[in-house]
Each structure stands twice: as C-alpha cells, then as structure tokens.
Amino acid sequence: xxxxxxxxxxxxxxxxWTAEEDRKLVNFMLNHGKCCWRAVPKLAGLLRCGKSCRLRxxxxxxxxxxxxxxxxxxxxxxxxxxxxxxxxxxxxxxxLPGRTDNEIKNLWNSHIKKKLRKIGIDPLTHMHIIPSANExxxxxxxxxxxxxxxxxDGDEKAEEATSKYCCEVDKVPEAEEKSAVSTSDRALDIxxxxxxxxxxxCTDEVPIIQPHEILNPxxxxxxxxxxxxxxASCSPPVHQQKLGEDPRISGVWMT
DNA sequence: AAAGCTTCCAACCGCACAGTT
DNA sequence: TAACTGTGCGGTTGGAAGCTT
Numbered sequence: 001x002x003x004x005x006x007x008x009x010x011x012x013x014x015x016x017w018t019a020e021e022d023r024k025l026v027n028f029m030l031n032h033g034k035c036c037w038r039a040v041p042k043l044a045g046l047l048r049c050g051k052s053c054r055l056r057x058x059x060x061x062x063x064x065x066x067x068x069x070x071x072x073x074x075x076x077x078x079x080x081x082x083x084x085x086x087x088x089x090x091x092x093x094x095x096l097p098g099r100t101d102n103e104i105k106n107l108w109n110s111h112i113k114k115k116l117r118k119i120g121i122d123p124l125t126h127m128h129i130i131p132s133a134n135e136x137x138x139x140x141x142x143x144x145x146x147x148x149x150x151x152x153d154g155d156e157k158a159e160e161a162t163s164k165y166c167c168e169v170d171k172v173p174e175a176e177e178k179s180a181v182s183t184s185d186r187a188l189d190i191x192x193x194x195x196x197x198x199x200x201x202c203t204d205e206v207p208i209i210q211p212h213e214i215l216n217p218x219x220x221x222x223x224x225x226x227x228x229x230x231x232a233s234c235s236p237p238v239h240q241q242k243l244g245e246d247p248r249i250s251g252v253w254m255t
Numbered sequence: 256a257a258a259g260c261t262t263c264c265a266a267c268c269g270c271a272c273a274g275t276t
Numbered sequence: 277t278a279a280c281t282g283t284g285c286g287g288t289t290g291g292a293a294g295c296t297t
Contacts, residue, residue: 015290016265038282054283055266090285101285106264109287 013047017056021046025053026061059102066098070107078104079112083126 013021028044037050046053070078074096081092089101089108096104113123120128 014267036282051268051283052266058284059265087286102265105286110263 011047012041012049012052014052017060021048022056022061025057029057029061030063055102059100062100064098065100070096070099074099075107075112078108079116079126082108082123 017025024044024046025040028040032043037054040046040050040053041048044053048056077095078092081095085091087105089105093099093101093104108123116123116126122128
C-alpha cells in the first residue's frame with residue numbers, strides 16, 4: 001500500500017531546536033495539553049513535523065523529566081530490567097519515572113554497556129564473558145583507562161562488589177534474588193559512600209527546566225529575535241547546551 | 256597549542272502496530 | 277476486510293565537547 005511520510009517534507013525544518021521553537025512548543029503544550037501530534041506544529045506555529053515535536057517534547061521539554069546522570073540505583077534497575085526485557089527501552093523507561101527511552105538507550109550504549117564489559121558481563125546476554133586468550137589481549141584499549149566510571153575507576157571496592165552483584169544476577173532468579181539485591185545494595189552503599197564525598201553528584205537534585213524559564217528563558221532580557229545561533233548572549237542553540245549548563249534549567253518544574 | 260581521537264546525546268529515520276474509515 | 281492514518285519504538289547518525297598526545 002505504501003506509507004505516506006509522517007509529514008510533508010517540503011519546507012519543514014530539521015535539525016537542532018532553537019530556544020524560540022522550544023518556547024513555542026512548550027507554550028502550546030502547556031496551554032492545550034497533548035493532542036494530535038500532526039496538528040501540533042501547525043497550531044503551535046512551528047515548521048516542524050509532528051513527529052519531531054513529539055520527540056522534542058517527550059525527550060527534552062516534558063515538565064516531569066528528570067535530567068542528569070542516573071543514580072547508581074537507577075543504573076542497577078536499568079541493568080536488571082534490560083536483562084529481563086532486552087532492548088525495550090520504552091518499557092525500561094516506564095520503570096524509571098522522569099527518564100526517557102532515548103535517554104536510557106543512549107546511556108546504555110555509551111556507558112552501561114562498557115561498564116558491563118569491563119566487569120566481564122556481556123551486555124547482550126547478561127552472561128559472563130569468558131574471554132579467549134586472543135580477546136584478552138585485545139581488550140583494554142588504551143583509551144579505556146581514561147574513562148572515568150563511578151563504579152570502577154578509582155574505586156576498586158565498588159567494582160568488586162558490583163561484579164559480584166552481576167554474577168549473582170545472572171544465575172539467581174527469584175529465591176536468591178534478595179541476596180543478590182542486598183549484595184548490589186552493598187555495592188551501591190560503597191559507591192554512594194565514595195560519591196558522598198562529591199556533593200555535586202546528586203541526581204535527585206538535578207535541576208530541571210521550568211516552564212516559565214522556557215517561556216521567558218532569560219527573564220526580561222530574552223529576545224525572541226535571537227532564535228538560533230545568534231542568541232549567544234542569552235542561550236545558545238539548545239543542542240549546544242550541556243547538561244547543567246543550560247541556563248534555562250534550574251530546579252524542578254511543576255511540583 | 257593544536258591535531259587527532261573518543262564520548263556523549265539530541266535528533267532523525269524507518270518500521271510496526273493499533274485505531275479509524 | 278482492506279486501506280489508510282497516527283503514534284510509538286528502536287536503531288542509527290552527526291556534530292559538539294572533552295581528553296590525550
């Protein structure tokens with residue numbers, strides 16, 4: 001039968017969202033709530049396809065999003081859930097309030113996967129990797145040592161405990177799961193202890209963008225004319241903003 | 256200081272599925 | 277029942293930022 005594209009491609013903007021576009025979308029969503037995504041761009045005055053709007057909203061602008069690093073407990077949960085659900089990121093995300101499938105997917109691919117490999121767990125099967133002599137020589141690329149992991153680097157105890165946890169998760173279902181969990185909790189305790197010396201590492205207090213800050217990102221000085229890269233004095237294009245640097249992000253919205 | 260490499264993440268793409276006509 | 281539409285999901289990519297040499 002052949003599918004039509006989700007939206008007319010011609011004339012629609014692609015690529016990074018500008019602060020102005022964000023403002024329009026948030027404005028619309030807050031005023032009208034979630035409705036037919038196809039209609040959103042038109043009604044909100046955006047030159048985007050509905051799909052793009054949905055993605056931007058669910059992955060970045062949604063008020064209930066928690067941003068920032070996953071806590072140890074969240075990571076553990078992600079690993080647990082992944083071992084049960086596989087790459088069903090949306091299902092996994094549904095167990096982590098305020099987290100998006102995209103975020104978890106990214107985190108898994110860029111971070112957790114490596115951690116698991118590092119401690120000898122195959123991230124696909126969650127089984128132990130039994131490296132051949134060959135593989136062993138190929139592992140540990142030189143770049144890896146500079147990768148700072150909360151779990152392992154600089155905290156051998158945490159790595160030890162964590163790897164112990166992972167061993168048990170592999171083989172121990174239901175009955176002994178509690179002991180596995182408690183082991184992992186120990187790992188977390190250790191990790192937490194090491195992290196507690198670093199007060200900045202607290203995802204519970206990761207600032208989240210507030211609606212009024214989007215609607216008026218820079219207070220009275222916000223200029224709607226500075227839509228894209230020209231907004232340097234106010235807020236840079238959103239895609240250039242690193243977490244925690246986003247001037248619009250502070251506190252938790254819609255409490 | 257700068258070149259090269261790696262990491263991270265926002266955003267896109269295409270497919271699948273459910274709902275509607 | 278088939279055709280069509282809208283939405284959701286997972287895989288992938290591009291480019292900025294950060295790190296190493």
